[in-house]
Amino acid sequence: MRTVRAYARVRIAMTPPPGDHRAALRVALGLAVPGVVLLLAGRPDLIIYAVFGAATGMYGRAEPRRVRFTxxxxxxxxxxxxxxxxxxxxxRQASTWILVIVAVLFAVAGSVVTDRLGLKPEGPFFGVFALGAVATVPAHRVSPGMAIFICAATALLCILLGATDAYRGPRPVPRIGRPAGREVSLHATRYAVAIAAVGTGGLFLGIDHANWAMAAAAGPLAAADTTGRIRRGIHRLVGTFIGLGVAAMLLIPHPNEYVLAICVMVLLFPTELFMTHHHAVALGFFTPLIMLMTDLADPAEPLALLTDRGVDTVIGVAAAVTVALMLPGGTRTASSS
Incomplete structure (x- = not known):
């Protein structure tokens, strides 16, 4: 009986709603087009900037066309x-201290803005992650203007794809309301405390890739209540370590950089497909995507890279759960995605 129940749970987790395939395909196409252009230009190492532009397509997946466009x-x-x-x-080759301070300020501002605008996915995770990941890419890779252009052009493509594709899933649940001022402030405070804690702790512990720990701390805090934040933290741990196993199989053989870039494009589809259905499964695909695009932008010894990611995730999730328990509360909103 336990085996049957376990099988049922796995089957449910691995079976997203039919409507999600369309949204996932739209997001994947938003990365595939600039990704192919970068491959033809001989610059697969720059796909990291396109990935963050393609994250634009993850917003408003279950919203009417006009609302999604906005x-x-x-x-x-x-x-x-x-x-x-x-x-x-x-x-400017800014120190890690500067990165932590800027990331905290950006997370606070991003939390307030995303709450006020009612964006889905909630919270400043993708913005904070983009800031931290890009800040650690060697400056000689590409000019600042070109990096921003790649991101902006990809984002524009995703907006156009979203505007031409009407939502065909179940009727969206109407929003009950936006978070109150106190809830917005408390939500932003959680991000500030968690990201400042892991960033500062990482500096004193000498941990590499402090941006990963900060992103890992930001992810679970987007959930609507304390229980949801703890659950999402657990999902992040499980999904990340499964994803690290996948990343190890892809990175350790040292494949051609073009192969890695193609894998990045392919992995975005299942990431978006499962993102709202099952967070842990989505992270099983998102984690190797992150590892591959990071290795393309700044090659490193695979085992060291994977170990750093695992350690940073544990630290980040521990901080997020601790802050969630210290600063409980939720937002009184209903989402449409």
């Missing part, structure tokens, strides 16, 4: 600003 445009602005700040930090 929200994706707003999300694109946040992502482009995050990439632009990250590029500026990389160009």
């Amino acid at each position: 929200h994706q445009t707003q999300a694109a602005a946040i992502l482009i600003v995050g990439v632009a700040i990250g590029v500026a930090l990389a160009a």
Whole structure:
């Protein structure tokens, strides 16, 4: 009987709603087009900037076309600003201390803005992640203007794809309302405390890739209540370590950089397909995507890279869960995606 129940749970987790395939295909296409252009130009190492532009397509997946256009445009602005700040930090070879301070400020501002705008996915995760990841890319890879252009052009393509594809799923649940002022402030405070804690702790512990720990701390805090934040933290741990196993199989053989770039494009489809259905499964695909695009932008020894990611995730999730328990509460909203 336990085996049957376990099989049923796995089957449910691995079976997203039929309507999600269309949204996932739209997001994947938003990355595939600029990705192929970069491959033809001989620059697969720059796909990291296109990935963050393609995150624009993840917003408003279950919203009417006009609302989706507005929200994706707003999300694109946040992502482009995050990439632009990250590029500026990389160009100036800013210290990790500066990165942590800027990331905290950006997370607070991003939390307030995304709550006020009612963006889905919730929270500033993608913007914070974009800022931190881009800030650690060696400045000599590409000019700041070109990096921002790649992100912005990809974001624009995703907005156009979203505008031409009407939502065909179940009727969206109407929004009950936006979070109250106190809830918005409390939500932003959670991000500030968690990201500042892991960033500062990472500096004192000498941990590489502090941006991963900060992103891992930001992810679970987007959930609507304390229980949801803890559950999402558990999902992030499980999904990340499954994804690290997949990434190891792809990175350790040291494949050609063009093969890695193609894998990045392919992995975005299942990432988006499962993102709202089962967070852990989505991260099983998103984690190797992150590892591959990071290795393309700044090659490193695979086992060291994978180990750093695992350690940073544990630290980030631990901080997020701790902050969720210290600062409980939820938002009184209903989402349409």
